[in-house]
Amino acid sequence: MLRQLTRSKGLTSRLLRQVNYGTGAPAGTHIPVTKALEIGQWEEKLKAAGVEDTKFNVKCIVSHVLKQKFSAVPDSYDQLQLNPGQLADLERFLEARCARMPLQHIIGEWDFMDITLKTSPSVFIPRPETEEFMRLVIDDHKNAKHVDLLEVGCGSGAMSLSMLHSLPQVVATAIERSKAATVLAAENAKMLGLLNRFEVHNHTMEEDKYLPEVLKDKKYDLIISNPPYVKTEEFQFLHPEVVVYENLNALDGGSDGLRVARLVFDLACRHLRPGGKLWLELGNDHPPMVKTIMNLKYEGRLKFIAGYSDQYKRERFVQIEKV
């Protein structure tokens, strides 16, 4: 594989030296995008590596290399040319994608709802289902006068920051066990001009140490979390993009997937105001389990309100109320 890639790279560079593609520039300075993709046989290589939707992947990488918006790049790449530096980047990024590195890590940023977030290799990549989840949460709070929000495990900050961006009456606090994610979330808040309503603490929620000392007496109107919920036995079925490149602390929910969620339930009992809401994104067999847990263990303290489905009709999101 490596030899094949090196060979195609050599061929492209040779052609770059030899051919003037009619750009009017001296020979060897530019190459049309279509030619570079054809010579490198990148779509075929991505398919062979098991990457789905190769056209979308290639276009994301081409747009990134050309520093253009995805929507501004025509699917035909008509008239688009690469200089030698851009060609080298294109090949490097496509090779990384063939090794199943997620697009978000290659590109270094990703759109989430109406905001663009920086991504980092050690921090969980926000997912499209989480956008659906956040639409429900935002809709539920759009008429509230003021919302003190707490997020458990904020990763890049996607959930809290999209909520702050959509609703000016929200003030958010987040906790996050990963130092790298804590720093990234703060950077994203600063980049989006939301740091005046967002604070993030590098803290690992544990039994009887749910929040950092400075927050121990705080109460919130809303708690949100997309906790690690993958059952340990399900790891074998995950894609390489997830198993190889994601931090397992962001995914591993223990034997039933609810190890961290159970801590969030206890935290909600202590830190939600009466009538306050807890919204969780979980795995597709979790909502009925959560309903049972609420009835058996939290009666009189937390009440299961409803489960909601994602676009694939899998019930994934739960709404709970503090009694």
Ligand SMILES: C[S@@+](CC[C@H](N)C(=O)[O-])C[C@H]1O[C@@H](n2cnc3c(N)ncnc32)[C@H](O)[C@@H]1O
């Ligand atoms: C599935 S990721 C979700 C990240 C982000 N909310 C999102 O949706 O993109 C779970 C996050 O929770 C963090 N986390 C896991 N266990 C935690 C704990 N006990 N206390 C605080 N954060 C935790 C992980 O580091 C990870 O960033």
